[in-house]
Amino acid sequence: MIGIPALLGNPPAFSETVPVARPTMPSGPDVLERIGATLRSGQVTNGAQVRAFEEETAEFLNVPHVVAVSSCTTGLLLLLRCLGLRGKVVVPSFTFMATGHAVVWNGMELVFADSDPLTCTLDPESVAAVAPGAAAILAVHTFGAPCDTERLQAVANDSGSVLLFDAAHGFGGRYPDGTMIGSKGLAEVFSLSPTKTLSAGEGGLISTGDASLARDLRTARVYGNAGGYDATMVGLSGRLPEMAAILGRAALPMLPSWLSRRRELAARYQRNLSGIPGLGFQSIMTGAESSVKDFTVRVDPEFGLERDELATALAAENVETRPYFDPPLHRQAVYRNVPVVTSLAGTDRLSATSLTLPMHSLMQSSLVDRICAVIHDIHRHAERIAGVLRAADPAPQPVTAVSSPERTGIA
Numbered sequence: 001m002i003g004i005p006a007l008l009g010n011p012p013a014f015s016e017t018v019p020v021a022r023p024t025m026p027s028g029p030d031v032l033e034r035i036g037a038t039l040r041s042g043q044v045t046n047g048a049q050v051r052a053f054e055e056e057t058a059e060f061l062n063v064p065h066v067v068a069v070s071s072c073t074t075g076l077l078l079l080l081r082c083l084g085l086r087g088k089v090v091v092p093s094f095t096f097m098a099t100g101h102a103v104v105w106n107g108m109e110l111v112f113a114d115s116d117p118l119t120c121t122l123d124p125e126s127v128a129a130v131a132p133g134a135a136a137i138l139a140v141h142t143f144g145a146p147c148d149t150e151r152l153q154a155v156a157n158d159s160g161s162v163l164l165f166d167a168a169h170g171f172g173g174r175y176p177d178g179t180m181i182g183s184k185g186l187a188e189v190f191s192l193s194p195t196k197t198l199s200a201g202e203g204g205l206i207s208t209g210d211a212s213l214a215r216d217l218r219t220a221r222v223y224g225n226a227g228g229y230d231a232t233m234v235g236l237s238g239r240l241p242e243m244a245a246i247l248g249r250a251a252l253p254m255l256p257s258w259l260s261r262r263r264e265l266a267a268r269y270q271r272n273l274s275g276i277p278g279l280g281f282q283s284i285m286t287g288a289e290s291s292v293k294d295f296t297v298r299v300d301p302e303f304g305l306e307r308d309e310l311a312t313a314l315a316a317e318n319v320e321t322r323p324y325f326d327p328p329l330h331r332q333a334v335y336r337n338v339p340v341v342t343s344l345a346g347t348d349r350l351s352a353t354s355l356t357l358p359m360h361s362l363m364q365s366s367l368v369d370r371i372c373a374v375i376h377d378i379h380r381h382a383e384r385i386a387g388v389l390r391a392a393d394p395a396p397q398p399v400t401a402v403s404s405p406e407r408t409g410i411a
């Protein structure tokens with residue numbers, strides 16, 4: 001088995017596909033019992049489960065208010081709407097498309113700032129260069145690693161903008177001061193979709209210390225109807241269903257053990273792969289803890305293969321990977337008309353070299369070891385693999401060869 005990569009003629013290292021992500025959904029008798037009880041009660045929305053889930057997550061995050069919504073995207077949309085912001089919003093281009101969409105759905109303008117190739121999060125200096133005059137900075141805790149909130153908050157204060165977080169990846173992560181992701185800026189918005197650390201099937205959570213913002217968000221998620229059928233704002237149908245809250249509540253007590261497993265697996269990947277030239281790892285701020293939503297490596301030229309070639313070689317071994325986030329927002333069809341006003345060199349480098357490897361909360365350490373052994377073998381045979389791939393197809397390998405969105409749902 002060990003030795004010759006599949007692209008050079010061996011059978012694949014894995015007989016079944018190793019998925020890049022896999023949702024961890026409690027499905028024990030207690031969960032099924034609660035679902036049954038909710039179905040029989042007829043109260044399938046706007047009920048006690050969502051209220052309890054909001055209280056329990058607020059306690060977990062140690063924040064004053066959590067508002068549950070139908071998705072992170074909905075949460076971001078409603079947050080910008082409730083704040084009544086106009087004009088420009090600074091976002092990383094190295095992020096998932098929903099970060100940008102929320103801005104544009106609100107009729108606001110995107111301003112892309114660069115991301116640091118080491119941290120994969122917004123570079124505060126790049127933000128400082130474009131933030132003057134912007135209404136908001138919407139930062140992302142990329143792959144679950146908290147961004148540099150202190151410096152971003154200083155930039156926001158200087159430029160008179162509010163600081164918000166797309167914390168889709170971040171549930172369970174910690175800032176260097178020991179507080180949880182969810183506690184900084186004016187508000188942070190989490191995703192509960194299947195590939196995130198805490199999932200409710202689908203859904204989103206907005207955490208904030210601002211009581212009146214929380215109240216407005218609760219109105220906004222029910223069409224802007226504060227109760228009298230005399231809408232006070234243009235809201236959305238953006239509720240989290242009771243069924244999803246049941247799933248989220250069942251997952252929450254398990255999360256600390258899942259997070260520590262993810263952190264162990266990430267450390268194990270990094271230990272196993274650290275000897276390979278040309279592989280780089282995301283740096284996490286000292287004292288901070290990533291939620292490890294994803295384990296992502298940078299594939300630099302010294303590895304001997306391009307990122308897409310390594311992905312193709314791993315796909316041949318039945319190891320699924322994702323080139324998160326390629327293309328970055330400023331190169332996506334819908335955003336190509338957005339003026340690029342500062343260098344996005346770090347973003348372009350990240351997009352061209354990042355590769356997300358399999359990670360999920362119940363993954364065995366031995367699986368990480370086997371994937372790492374395969375990557376070692378691929379590296380050892382890089383020259384011959386490059387020869388095979390470049391002869392077969394001189395154009396870059398299509399990244400879709402390694403993605404199967406239908407398998408895990410979404411991003």
Ligand SMILES: *Cc1c(COP(=O)(O)O)cnc(C)c1O
Pocket residue numbers: 070071072073074095096098099140166168169190191192193203204410411
């Ligand atoms: C997954 C994701 C979202 C969207 O989350 P939904 O709950 O599916 O709307 C937004 N931003 C980032 C960075 C994401 O990865």
